[in-house]
Amino acid sequence: MSQATEQIQKSDIKDILENSLNGKRPSPDDCMRLLESDDIYLMGLVSGFLTRKQFGKRASFVNNIILNYTNVCVTDCKFCAFYRSPGDDESYTLTLEQIESRVKTAWDLFKIRQVLIQGGHNPQLKIEYYENAFKLIREKFPHVGVHGLSTSEIDMIARVEKSSTKEILSRLKDAGLQSIPGAGAEILVDSVKDVISPKKISSNDWIRIMQEAHEIGLPSSATMMYGHVENKKDIVDHFYKLVELQEKTQGFMAFIPWNFEPNNTLLKEEGLVEYGTGGNQLLKMIAISRLVFDGLIPHIQSSWLTNGVGMAQLALQYGADDFGGTLIGEEVVSCTGARSTELTDKIIINAIHQIGYSVEERDNFYNTVKIL
DSSP states (O other): OHHHHHHHHTSTTHHHHHHHHTTOOOOHHHHHHHHHOOOHHHHHHHHHHHHHHHHOSEEEEEOEEEEEOBOBOSSOOTTOSSOBOTTOTTOOBOOHHHHHHHHHHHHHHHOOSEEEEEOOOOTTOOHHHHHHHHHHHHHHOTTSEEEEOOHHHHHHHHHHHTOOHHHHHHHHHHHTOOBBOOTTOSSSOHHHHHHHOTTSOOHHHHHHHHHHHHHTTOOEEEEEEESSSOOHHHHHHHHHHHHHHHHHHOOEEEEEEEEOOOTTSHHHHTTSOOSOOOHHHHHHHHHHHHHHHTTTSOEEBOOHHHHHHHHHHHHTTTTOOEEEEOOBTOOTGGGGTOSOOOOOHHHHHHHHHHTTOEEEEEOTTSOEEEEO
8 A cells, every 4th residue: 555655645535545444434424525536546546455455366256147037017116127017018927937947057057156036026926936936946956045036025025915024034034035135225315216216115114124134144235226316415325324234233245336227217218317327436436335334244246237347347456356246147237228237157257367366256145166
């Protein structure tokens, strides 16, 4: 860090960066100053240093598939190009046989270690559908972790079953659910949700369901979808709601900030969002994520899905330590036409090696499978 000391001393955020180097978490006011600052390079120097201090020059990834089991949805989020209304000609729901076939193919071809299960809010599906799917995967593919269902999907199942989300989580865990993705958070501020996803669960409900999951031993990821109608204060509020919950439960394994892709969405059609935020903002968000969550949420993902491999390589030097997954079969972001939304493990391994890092293939719980 010695070569950067002089630059840090001249920066208007030097006190925040120095505090971070000394193990002091930025306050919400500090976080606002970071968001308002253009010193992205310096944020990256410090966040990259903190990341290498913990993980060395090594980045992880997981061989996985996304199982988008249904695109039927009644939530009508304006940021989504994937969903179809019940009865639509393009709507689908996978059978158990189709689920087994997809997982088997992925295991045979790629030796996947995780299946990420996400879909629409389909009121026609009862809890037995999910229980049978999870049991099938865990029994037939014991090396494959089940990382599934957003908090809003869990809320939908609870409403269909006229049950509590806590009871649903318990039953799903007994059936084989092992961890929960962070989807559905978007921005954890209801004035934002009222614009982009008014039919989805509230911010407090997202936090409550995550807390319930953590308390019964289901760890999770946390996410933030930025770059739409939120403002900087909304982003700060989102960060510190996660900080507060993590200090209670220690249940978040990773944080993934990703930028909204407007193509083919109602937000773009209605003129609310014209274009995505781009690479500079990604690097700023990655760096701030590490500064805010350092010592609290261990892993920060590079967000290659919405930003591409080149930006993900930079993100690994700006505070991310995990490349994410191969995401074979991804359908949600691909509906925006933004880019190819799946990678092979070879592409990820090469991309990490290209920046001089070693590669750790991991499992669902961030345990090492092998070093490459």
